[in-house]
Amino acid sequence: MKSGLQRRLLLLLLIPLSVFALVSIYFDYQAAGSAALQKDQQLLRLVPLLADSVVAAAPVEGEAPVLLLAPPVEDFIKDRTGMAGFRISGAKGDFLVGESWIAELLPATSEPEFHSMAEGGVTYRIVAQRVHTVAGELIVQLADGSDARQQWLRLVLFKVLLPNLILVLAAGFAVNWAVTTALKPLLDLKEAVERRSPRDLSAIDPQTTPAEVQPLVASLNRLFGLVNAQAEGQRRFIADAAHQLRTPLAGLQAQVEAWAQAARASGAEGRITLSAEQILKLRSATRRTSQLANQLLALSRADASAIAAQPMQRVDLKDLCESILPLHLDAATRKGIDLGLEARPAQATGYEWLLRELLSNLVDNAVKYTPAGGTVTIRCGPAPGLADSMAPGDPQARTREGVFLEVEDDGPGIAPQERAKALERFYRVQGTTGEGNGLGLAIADEIARVHGSRLELDVASQSASGPRGLRVRLSL
Incomplete structure (x- = not known):
């Protein structure tokens, strides 16, 4: 430099x-x-x-x-x-x-x-x-x-060339000294950054640098802040994941310990008899652990930085919805839930495997939290044209085709003040019954961000007793 x-x-x-x-x-x-x-x-x-x-x-x-x-x-x-x-x-x-x-x-x-x-x-x-x-x-x-x-x-040699040559030599020495002195704070900054530990993301004091370098220092501080926030988010994610995994694993271990004690009590020649309740608890803990592991993997794969290099493709949303429906039909039948499909032909540009994960999480959440005898509907199709103009009401405004994916249920829904938090990782709405890890909507929202959109949470319907159900829509 x-x-x-x-x-x-x-x-x-x-x-x-x-x-x-x-x-x-x-x-x-x-x-x-x-x-x-x-x-x-x-x-x-x-x-x-x-x-x-x-x-x-x-x-x-x-x-x-x-x-x-x-x-x-x-x-x-x-x-x-x-x-x-x-x-x-x-x-x-x-x-x-x-x-x-x-x-x-x-x-x-x-x-x-x-x-x-x-x-x-x-x-x-x-x-x-x-x-x-x-x-x-x-x-x-x-x-x-x-x-x-x-x-x-002779006059040019002694009056022009020789003085200018001396001036150039003097300027060379002066510039060397001036540059060395002027760049010393910048070189000190470079050495200070090089000596930093990879874990040290604290801000650099801009007052210790020249005014011309302060914008660069401010940009570095912003970058340090973003990296620090990302690292902190990853640390929280790991801590939350460890905490969430601890509970089902502890339950699974408790069940295994109980069976071990029963086996010892029955004697060397006796048989171990498992109660239906113990088997159901073991199955529930195992399913919850497996689901959490799958969701953590899906959340990691949905990271935008991890898939930025992969090309998008045309996705047939109707085929996608039709392929998701049978996967959740058994769970819905066991609860007496009417799982329906309203699909119109629609195509979007995106990652098919991520949209499949998004839709599967939304349907799984809807079936899980909708009470027995309820209704869950999967929808997709064209959406009204989206304005593509800088000024509203512009007569020259262009519109572009839009499509949507939607899952609607008549369950308890989510209060308006809880909807933003419901999209956070490991957050469960207060008063929610049933088992869950708080990752389903977070994964869906992360996938929506990858596709340049956001999940829209709204009330499914209005009744005499008030708003009911939840409608989750993704516009593409």
Whole structure:
């Protein structure tokens, strides 16, 4: 993390510095070009004055003509001592007077020509022109070694590139120190999280972290809270399951102990005789233990995180209801309950084995808590279209097909204030008779959540004595 931020910051600093350096070089070159153009204009103005400085021909042919430098030319050379000079040559380029180191140039026309030459480590800008003077046709040359354009590379090196290079190196060291110092609280936070025990899900104090990291710390604290709540829920679930399993197992053990004592009392040759009451108690305890184990397994399988990777499929709800009915028909017959089916063709997208578990739990609950001679009805079919619009009453609202599963009984029902708690694990409604573990509705509600829905608990019917029965519906 630290290395990545360092590289990023260095890159973000080096790119602007490089751009600034290139821009500076460009403007320096433009400035040097403007200065060089002004120098060329100055040389052009001085060339005619240098030609006018020849005041007479040489007394002897082949010697230097009589020369009286014009004041502007004389001042130009004096101001640039060692950096300027002139040369006057004959029409064929033979040297007459001036600086012999200035290269011989032979202009083809009378137009001035510019050239550059290096001498003594200095680059000179030279203008040469063929002119007519009182001494005849001559070639006059004027050299200037202070041309800014000829020196701009050296100026760029010492005034732009070298300072920027030093600045980049200094910035690299500064960024390294700054990043190390600025990231120390974040690195300390990382080490503190790494040193934590897997069981330590306490919140991190956001005041000990930089302001930029506090949103991350707040998100981590929320995550810790969710994980802690989930872990606490699992601990409660295990504790409740152990408590629920203890009761039927204790009853089963008591029955076995009673039979063992009876066997000892009957003598070595006697036979153990079991009463019908003892057999029924043993069967009840065994069934309750088996049901609890099956329900715990179903609740574990209905966990949304455990089945998220499994694909959903099309489920025929009518076939599902028709297959569930025979499984509970014997239990309903023994209690004299009228178990009926009102199924219309309907299909939904979901997990068939989970919907089967849901419907089986609802029917089992209804048969178990409905008194003898009561009625239990299984229903499924299309539901009214569900609005799929953001604003109620929107004329452009779309509707999507809905289906439902429903189990209705005329048993004692569940009071409105108890319905939310009835969906919790191991919760049994006050005053409920009969055996149960408090997991049937919890499993059904968990399966409903997996399918993006919730169980709807309502009164089955109204009578003269008040509301009666329970209707449990799942809309899909």
